[in-house]
Amino acid sequence: xxxxxxxxxxxxxxxxxxxxxxxxxxxxxxxxxxxxxxxxxxxxxxxxxxxxxxxxxxxxxxxxxxxxxxxxxxxxxxxxxxxxxxxxxxxxxxxxxxxxxxxxxxxxxxxxxxxxxxxxxxxxxxxxxxxxxxxxxxxxxxxxxxxxxxxxxxxxxxxxxxxxxxxxxxxxxxxxxxxxxxxxxxxxxxxxxxxxxxxxxxxxxxxxxxxxxxxxxxxxxxxxxxxxxxxxxxxxxxxxxxxxxxxxxxxxxxxxxxxxxxxxxxxxxxxxxxxxxxxxxxxxxxxxxxxxxxxxxxxxxxxxxxxxxxxxxxxxxxxxxxxxxxxxxxxxxxxxxxxxxxxxxxxxxxxxxxxxxxxxxxxxxxxxxxxxxxxxxxxxxxxxxxxxxxxxxxxxxxxxxxxxxxxxxxxxxxxxxxxxxxxxxxxxxxxxxxxxxxxxxxxxxxxxxxxxxxxxxxxxxxxxxxxxxxxxxxxxxxxxxxxxxxxxxxxxxxxxxxxxxxxxxxxxxxxxxxxxxxxxxxx
Numbered sequence: 032x033x034x035x036x037x038x039x040x041x042x043x044x045x046x047x048x049x050x051x052x053x054x055x056x057x058x059x060x061x062x063x064x065x066x067x068x069x070x071x072x073x074x075x076x077x078x079x080x081x082x083x084x085x086x087x088x089x090x091x092x093x094x095x096x097x098x099x100x101x102x103x104x105x106x107x108x109x110x111x112x113x114x115x116x117x118x119x120x121x122x123x124x125x126x127x128x129x130x131x132x133x134x135x136x137x138x139x140x141x142x143x144x145x146x147x148x149x150x151x152x153x154x155x156x157x158x159x160x161x162x163x164x165x166x167x168x169x170x171x172x173x174x175x176x177x178x179x180x181x182x183x184x185x186x187x188x189x190x191x192x193x194x195x196x197x198x199x200x201x202x203x204x205x206x207x208x209x210x211x212x213x214x215x216x217x218x219x220x221x222x223x224x225x226x227x228x229x230x231x232x233x234x235x236x237x238x239x240x241x242x243x244x245x246x247x248x249x250x251x252x253x254x255x256x257x258x259x260x261x262x263x264x265x266x267x268x269x270x271x272x273x274x275x276x277x278x279x280x281x282x283x284x285x286x287x288x289x290x291x292x293x294x295x296x297x298x299x300x301x302x303x304x305x306x307x308x309x310x311x312x313x314x315x316x317x318x319x320x321x322x323x324x325x326x327x328x329x330x331x332x333x334x335x336x337x338x339x340x341x342x343x344x345x346x347x348x349x350x351x352x353x354x355x356x357x358x359x360x361x362x363x364x365x366x367x368x369x370x371x372x373x374x375x376x377x378x379x380x381x382x383x384x385x386x387x388x389x390x391x392x393x394x395x396x397x398x399x400x401x402x403x404x405x406x407x408x409x410x411x412x413x414x415x416x417x418x419x420x421x422x423x424x425x426x427x428x429x430x431x432x433x434x435x436x437x438x439x440x441x442x443x444x445x446x447x448x449x450x451x452x453x454x455x456x457x458x459x460x461x462x463x464x465x466x467x468x469x470x471x472x473x474x475x476x477x478x479x480x481x482x483x484x485x486x487x488x489x490x491x492x493x494x495x496x497x498x499x500x501x502x503x504x505x506x507x508x509x510x511x512x513x514x515x516x517x518x519x520x521x522x523x524x525x526x527x528x529x530x531x532x533x534x535x536x537x538x539x540x541x542x543x544x545x546x547x548x549x550x551x552x553x554x
Contacts (some may be wrong), residue, residue: 083509090506096196097499103206104488104495107166110158111213111485114438117152118478121145121442125470128449128463135452142449149442153177153185156210156439167210170194176210177439180338181350185439186429187215199498204491208484217480219436220244220472222251223306224333228262231322236458238265238326239298241309241465244472250305258304260331268293268312268320273303273330297464306330309468311461335362336431337410339373345424353413354428361409365395371428373405373412375420383407386427438477445470 124141127133156177159165164172168189176189191212193205223243230238240263245251258275265271270290272282282289284304291299293312301308308330314320339351351373356362367385374382379400384392396407403416412428414420448466453459 079512083512087506087509090502090509093198093502094499097198097495097502100196100198100204100206100495101492103160103166104492106158106160107208108485108488110155110166111481111488114152114155115478115481115485117148117155118438118474118481121148121438121445122471122474122478124148125445125467125474129467135454138449138453142446145442145446145449149439149446152439152442153179156214165189166207167213169207169209169211172207177214177437178340180340181352182338183443184338184431185437185443186338186340186427187211187437198495199502202494202498204495204498208487213481213484214437214439214477216435217438217473217477218248219433220246220476221436221469222332222433223255223330225263225308225328225330228327228329230326235313235318235322237313237318237323239311239313239458239461240328240330241298241461241468243306243308243330244468245305246302246307247305252305255304255306256332260329261303263328263330265323265326268314268323271310298461303330309461309465313457313461333433336433337428338431339412339426339428342425342427345420345426347418347421347424348415349418349420349424350415351412351426351428352415353411355411356409357406357411358409363409365408366410366430367395367408368430368432370430371395371408373407373426373428375400375422375424377422379419381405381407381420436473436476438474441470441473441477 124145128138128141156167157165157175158167165174165176166172168174168176170192171189172194174188176187178186178188180186187210189210191209193209194207195203196206197203221242222245225240225242227234227240258277258279258281260276261281262274263271264274266289269292271285272280272289273285275281281303286300286302291301291310293299293314298309298311301310312323334356337354337356339354341348341350370386372384372386372388374384374388376382381398381400382394383396384394398405398407400414400419403419404411404413406412412426420426445466448463448470451459451463453463
């Protein structure tokens with residue numbers, strides 16, 4: 032086979048270019064020891080490197096999310112600790128207000144401080160984060176969570192949803208706590224009430240029975256609620272009896288089987304089916320103690336309290352000034368327990384919806400405005416007049432079943448109790464003692480709820496630390512695996528570079544020698 036001169040030159044040039052290209056590539060590899068630069072270098076390795084790069088990006092996002100959660104939890108914990116300090120001060124004032132040596136003026140001074148603490152607590156519970164979002168509004172972070180109602184009580188406007196961020200392959204974590212879980216779920220110990228049914232005429236106030244405090248929720252829910260209302264009948268100045276709604280005598284379930292010491296300082300404590308009551312006998316010299324057996328009281332759970340507030344977007348300035356259950360059967364069967372919305376349509380007509388109201392919601396009840404009132408699902412609502420509600424106005428309705436109580440409401444109730452004058456009135460002093468019992472128990476309940484939330488934050492923080500360590504380990508393993516696929520062995524690269532340099536030089540010498548040969552060299 033004969034090879035022409037042109038073929039030889041073309042073949043030699045292609046070989047030289049190939050050797051030179053390999054040398055350049057190896058030289059680049061020798062500078063940074065990166066073996067896989069394109070998919071052509073190693074198709075399988077390139078695909079694996081792409082997967083590892085995606086995982087690395089995901090781990091980087093997990094780290095960002097973890098830092099966000101960590102910062103948010105730290106801010107929440109700081110605010111909750113400040114709230115706990117406020118509640119601790121309120122508790123100190125409540126305990127101090129029971130001092131028998133305090134005057135009305137001193138109690139009013141404490142009430143003034145309580146008013147300032149109330150405003151401070153409201154501000155803390157409406158705290159914002161560094162981006163201006165409300166911390167305790169749940170997922171409605173642009174809505175102020177706690178507002179003061181027209182009657183002085185407080186309502187929660189956020190929701191129960193928390194903001195979740197993924198911090199690991201299989202772990203998402205809440206970056207906030209809703210005000211509902213942190214404050215609204217504080218157990219209310221003041222869930223019972225008493226009212227005097229009978230007594231001597233004129234009433235001398237010889238017997239005083241407090242509203243009571245729930246000390247055992249299970250006993251209260253399982254036993255007390257099933258037999259209410261009860262009648263507490265005084266038998267003498269040392270004994271009483273309790274009868275349930277069906278006329279059954281339940282006195283044996285009360286402390287001391289219905290007997291007590293009327294001379295106990297501060298009143299005798301009576302425990303009945305999970306409720307602690309304070310019984311005071313106010314005897315004075317010359318009183319006819321036989322009239323004590325004329326006193327009887329009704330003991331029952333507090334009825335639901337219903338309140339309403341206007342929507343900020345309403346055309347009119349009308350407010351809900353009152354809400355009363357007029358038909359208990361309809362109320363229990365129809366009225367939304369989680370709250371409702373009253374929406375006025377046209378011509379004074381209204382529709383009642385369960386919260387939250389959506390585009391697909393159907394009204395629970397409908398009707399028309401009569402004067403300044405409407406009656407819906409067994410509840411009569413009264414609106415300010417003038418102005419009356421106009422078409423399109425909406426009103427949010429909250430139902431308080433007294434199972435829980437916001438610390439703000441507890442402080443407001445305590446403040447009002449300390450503002451009332453009691454000097455010279457034994458009955459007023461006993462009422463204050465009962466109000467203080469209620470406040471101290473509910474403040475303790477509020478502090479426990481805040482403490483539970485702080486504990487939850489601590490638990491999430493600990494879990495976050497573990498997850499961050501796991502993510503860091505995965506990142507290191509990821510980097511090592513990627514390096515083993517992408518990076519070169521320095522020794523192998525050095526040997527290959529030397530070999531390719533020698534081959535290129537040999538190729539150059541061979542070409543130069545062979546290219547000088549011709550037929551004349553054989554003649």
